[in-house]
Amino acid sequence: MLDGLLGRESLAGELERPVRLLEAMRYAVLGGGKRLRPFLLIETARLFGAEGMGAVRAGAAFEMVHGYSLVHDDLPAMDDDDLRRGRPTVHRAYDQATAILVGDALLTLAFDVMADPATDVSADVRAGLVLRLARASGLGGMVGGQVLDLAAEGRWTPEGRPLALSAERIQRLQAMKTGALIAASVEAGALIGRAGPAEMAALSTYGTLIGRAFQIADDLLDVEASTETAGKATGKDAARGKATLVGLHGVDAMRTRLAAIVDEAVDRLGPFGDRAAVLVEAARFIAFRDR
């Protein structure tokens, strides 16, 4: 689907799609990745028997937003990363100007896809999808979380000293930077499935919890990948003096907490019975993955 949405042919209202830009956009989002957000969206919609292309298109839109955020976060002025998914980052494979514009174009195309009648027959659902995606990824969600993250790393403090954040502030930062988009992908699936209010509430909580689990698992991986590697004493977070819950509470405590969060997330799927088996597995995969 991502591949099809990034074709040469221009849509109504577009004039032409410049080849260089299109190629770099494809490089950014077609090079692997877990495709977690589309997966969650499609499986949530499937709970309600919504099996059409709408969920696949909406999932692709979430993947575009996720992909754009990685391209911009990798820029030299941000996290300055040269590698992503084992390949040069977009600004290394192309250049910085291209990377900035690739991000801008992916973000814009995501909203295009959501608002397109091909995604859902109901304009109410389409506008709802746009609104949820925007709230989860904008200044009060993902982008705001990246600002809090740079601030926490000491970007704007004298001598660049990292901030000593409370557990509450770390959780808020992570909920914004990664949790909100994961939760929104579940909610978007529920929206496409015409979930009722109680179902939406249960799935929304499930989404928030697995978003939290995702980040704790990420922080644990950062610590443990480094202990396995004999040459390096610490992972990236510790090297940057970055405040994480794992750093604050320790590995064992967070392993226990992670298991509890997964149990709670799975509980919310109770009303859906066996139909939710894949989402149950997804919660476990997110928490206990090894990459």
Add this chain to the structure above:
Amino acid sequence: MLDGLLGRESLAGELERPVRLLEAMRYAVLGGGKRLRPFLLIETARLFGAEGMGAVRAGAAFEMVHGYSLVHDDLPAMDDDDLRRGRPTVHRAYDQATAILVGDALLTLAFDVMADPATDVSADVRAGLVLRLARASGLGGMVGGQVLDLAAEGRWTPEGRPLALSAERIQRLQAMKTGALIAASVEAGALIGRAGPAEMAALSTYGTLIGRAFQIADDLLDVEASTETAGKATGKDAARGKATLVGLHGVDAMRTRLAAIVDEAVDRLGPFGDRAAVLVEAARFIAFRDR
């Protein structure tokens, strides 16, 4: 309206709005500018008696997209400008990371505003606004135009030699980079006003023509105005060896063509009679402004 949309309080689905980001976003869009796109949108909606806050909100969304594009275009990796509207650009007043994120957040918030029920009671209209805004500003519109523009300046040619573009290619580049968003702001006003197909077609052509006039006027100003009058650096096109229609055909020929385009645009407003007096004036202002 822009001011109100950039308030401290977070909306449903947002977690919090980081102060630093919000301040920089306000710096980016509240520091003057002609507010051309909101003006066109509001006046077009008014043709149909649509006087509510919907057009004002949608106009603010267009201004956010315009503002984000300036913030990103000014970055060192893009056009590398230090001044905008007589003040330091966002990456000079703050830093590059903040400027990248300000742009991302403004773009996202624009789609949020369009999809919000407060903008229009009809979800069809809201989804239509999102779609038009996205098509005009994405890879087949504004962002794509910026890619073509950097390419034309020789960004990706050996020795950085500017491309010798045909008049047709220059016009396409300009239609994408600036024309599409101006035309879309007129179309958005027509959408909010529930314009019929014939009215939409006439206004869409009007929008395309004044978009073209805007760019020719800009190129003429770059040749003729001083930095002081224009509020930004002038003479830049020639210095960069940039291909413009003014460079290709000369000032006199383009002055004549500009007047003809304005006449044609005004013609399209004929069916609206005296109600369109403000849009007639707008076409003249755009073509014959001095900054």
